[in-house]
Amino acid sequence: xxxxxxxxxxxxxxxxxxxxxxxxxxxxxxxxxxxxxxxxxxxxxxxxxxxxxxxxxxxxxxxxxxxxxxxxxxxxxxxxxxxxxxxxxxxxxxxxxxxxxxxxxxxxxxxxxxxxxxxxxxxxxxxxxxxxxxxxxxxxxxxxxxxxxxxxxxxxxxxxx
Numbered sequence: 001x002x003x004x005x006x007x008x009x010x011x012x013x014x015x016x017x018x019x020x021x022x023x024x025x026x027x028x029x030x031x032x033x034x035x036x037x038x039x040x041x042x043x044x045x046x047x048x049x050x051x052x053x054x055x056x057x058x059x060x061x062x063x064x065x066x067x068x069x070x071x072x073x074x075x076x077x078x079x080x081x082x083x084x085x086x087x088x089x090x091x092x093x094x095x096x097x098x099x100x101x102x103x104x105x106x107x108x109x110x111x112x113x114x115x116x117x118x119x120x121x122x123x124x125x126x127x128x129x130x131x132x133x134x135x136x137x138x139x140x141x142x143x144x145x146x147x148x149x150x151x152x153x154x155x156x157x158x159x160x161x
Contacts, residue, residue, distance in 0.1 A: 005147060007129040011084075012153035014127055018082040018107060019158065021037040025057040026077055026106070029086035030093045032060035033137075036086050036143050037091055038068075043151040052159050068084045070096035081106035084150075087118055088139045094118025097124075121160060 015025055025044055029037035037059045044057035060076065065154025073083055084107050085097030096111055098121045101108045107128045112119055113134070122128050129150075131142045 001122060003007070004129055004131060007125070007127060008146065008150055008153060011127045011129060011150055012157055014107050014109065015082050015084075015150070015154050017158040018080060019154070021080050023078070023080035023082060025055070025082050025084060025105070026060050026073055027057060027084045027086070028060045028073060028093070028097060030061070030066040030096075031089055032140055033086035033088055033093065033143070034059075034063060035062050036147060037084070038142065040084060040086075040147045042156065043147070047155065048148075048152070050154055050155075052155070055076060055154070055158070061156040066092065067096060069093075073097070073100040077101070077106045079105035082109060083107070083110045085110065086110065086143060086147075087112045087116060088136055088143060091116045091118025091120075095121060097123065105106075111143060 016118055018129055020127040027040040027132045041057040041059035042053040060072040083101055087093035094112055095118045110127045113131045115133050
């Protein structure tokens, strides 16, 4: 997984900066990625092991409407926030995230897979974590692993090992 180490470090640095400046991490996903968005937000809020202050993070998901999270991002995100968008599917979630953050505020981290059609629109200011392409069930497992690593890096940046 060396191919994602650099992007994970960049995403952790961006999220750490966001949190240190008083921003919020908005974790967004549709379909099965909704559960992973909730996992990431919970992991940031509650931590994994050590007792520590809660980090401002929220999951924005809508089980009934794939466009719902992006309406929420447009309504809730403020300059200085960071949106973490997950997409293990056809790229439509990433397209929604790119549209919702088009003004450049908040910052955007895209977690998907190599060759995902939604990555084509990512700008230079987006951080892209592109996992190796795999069947969707395996990709969701890889996303969970990457999110665990990302949250650990953020916690380490803020609170030490």
